[in-house]
Amino acid sequence: MPSSDANSSSDRARTPRGLVAAGTSFLGALAGCSSLGSGSRTNSSSEADGRPGTATTPSATGNDQSSAELLTVQTSGTLADAVQRGAGLWNANPEPTSDRLVWAQLGAQPSFDDRLADHFAAAAELSRSGERADPPFRVATGLAALEESGGALADGTVDAAGLGSPWYDAEPTEYVGGRADAVVRHPVGRDGWVFVVSPALAEAGIESLSVDQLRRVFAGDVTSWRAFGGPDAEPFVFLGPDVSGDWDPAYEAFLLAGDTVPELDYRAGQASQLVTVAAERDDALGVVPASGVGLARARGVPTLDVVVDGERADIYDADYPTVDDVHLYTVGETDARERAFLDLLSSPFGQRALVRRDLLPLDSSAGW
Numbered sequence: 001m002p003s004s005d006a007n008s009s010s011d012r013a014r015t016p017r018g019l020v021a022a023g024t025s026f027l028g029a030l031a032g033c034s035s036l037g038s039g040s041r042t043n044s045s046s047e048a049d050g051r052p053g054t055a056t057t058p059s060a061t062g063n064d065q066s067s068a069e070l071l072t073v074q075t076s077g078t079l080a081d082a083v084q085r086g087a088g089l090w091n092a093n094p095e096p097t098s099d100r101l102v103w104a105q106l107g108a109q110p111s112f113d114d115r116l117a118d119h120f121a122a123a124a125e126l127s128r129s130g131e132r133a134d135p136p137f138r139v140a141t142g143l144a145a146l147e148e149s150g151g152a153l154a155d156g157t158v159d160a161a162g163l164g165s166p167w168y169d170a171e172p173t174e175y176v177g178g179r180a181d182a183v184v185r186h187p188v189g190r191d192g193w194v195f196v197v198s199p200a201l202a203e204a205g206i207e208s209l210s211v212d213q214l215r216r217v218f219a220g221d222v223t224s225w226r227a228f229g230g231p232d233a234e235p236f237v238f239l240g241p242d243v244s245g246d247w248d249p250a251y252e253a254f255l256l257a258g259d260t261v262p263e264l265d266y267r268a269g270q271a272s273q274l275v276t277v278a279a280e281r282d283d284a285l286g287v288v289p290a291s292g293v294g295l296a297r298a299r300g301v302p303t304l305d306v307v308v309d310g311e312r313a314d315i316y317d318a319d320y321p322t323v324d325d326v327h328l329y330t331v332g333e334t335d336a337r338e339r340a341f342l343d344l345l346s347s348p349f350g351q352r353a354l355v356r357r358d359l360l361p362l363d364s365s366a367g368w
Contacts (some may be wrong), residue, residue, distance in 0.1 A: 071138070073141045082354045083188075093115045093133060095116075097113070124337075139341055153331055162327070184331070187325040188346065196278050197304050198284045202302040207304070225283065234283065237285050293360060306321055
């Protein structure tokens with residue numbers, strides 16, 4: 001998406017050394033987040049690293065690295081926000097029954113009883129710490145350009161990395177060079193653009209359109225919604241902002257793939273502006289970014305299913321043409337630390353509290 005293109009982070013690119021472990025400011029202060037500063041991925045479990053309160057007991061399996069080892073994650077774009085919030089929350093290791101300010105800020109509360117990091121660490125067979133702001137291991141995050149993140153992942157400088165949007169021409173694994181065959185994808189959320197319609201249109205029966213029908217509407221070939229069983233009203237169509245550069249957002253690529261040149265009534269750069277158009281008109285069709293779906297739902301603006309090859313796909317289906325999974329990537333078999341943090345992000349709680357603010361959750365069970 002234009003406002004969160006990972007390539008737009010290139011002017012903020014830094015080396016992994018000295019990057020600030022993120023999270024919200026509140027969670028960062030609560031957790032005492034670490035900086036991504038070791039410069040290398042250590043594998044020794046024989047001695048502590050000197051950080052106060054970190055555990056040094058290896059996992060129960062004996063096959064994974066020490067629970068005291070820092071987990072380093074480098075990302076960009078919309079995925080960065082979810083990962084940074086997760087790191088701040090992990091390092092805070094709050095308790096579900098007592099740290100009410102944390103859960104109030106997140107708008108969600110875990111259904112389990114253990115402290116947050118302890119819960120996911122235990123499931124990965126790591127020792128629990130049992131203390132606030134003292135997780136079984138700490139998580140440090142940083143921002144970097146895609147090439148830098150790929151190089152850091154390939155040489156072991158970081159444990160996990162986000163390698164951009166699924167809509168770029170380059171396959172994300174191209175950024176890791178000769179390690180591409182060893183890269184493992186871990187879906188975290190879904191990103192892209194979602195078609196929405198005015199509530200009045202949905203009530204009139206416009207709940208899904210085929211790929212061809214969408215392209216015809218945006219090309220200006222449809223002069224009345226009656227052509228698709230709707231009201232006798234001319235479609236009012238809108239998209240996000242014009243994009244300059246060497247890539248197109250998902251909706252542009254989808255529409256132009258059918259040799260469609262959109263005839264638009266409105267463009268806007270903010271999700272709230274796009275949602276407002278759909279909410280206040282009775283004839284509108286357009287797109288909102290994945291991060292705007294929650295706002296659309298709150299305002300009663302329905303998402304539009306898309307019929308692809310005769311099958312109706314909603315925004316959580318793999319066939320939805322302008323949305324795709326976004327991943328964190330690791331190299332080789334995941335260790336216990338990586339599994340524990342990834343489990344936090346993909347858990348029902350992580351999807352509700354961390355992911356759906358900027359991305360679509362992986363499935364509809366996370367709710368809105």
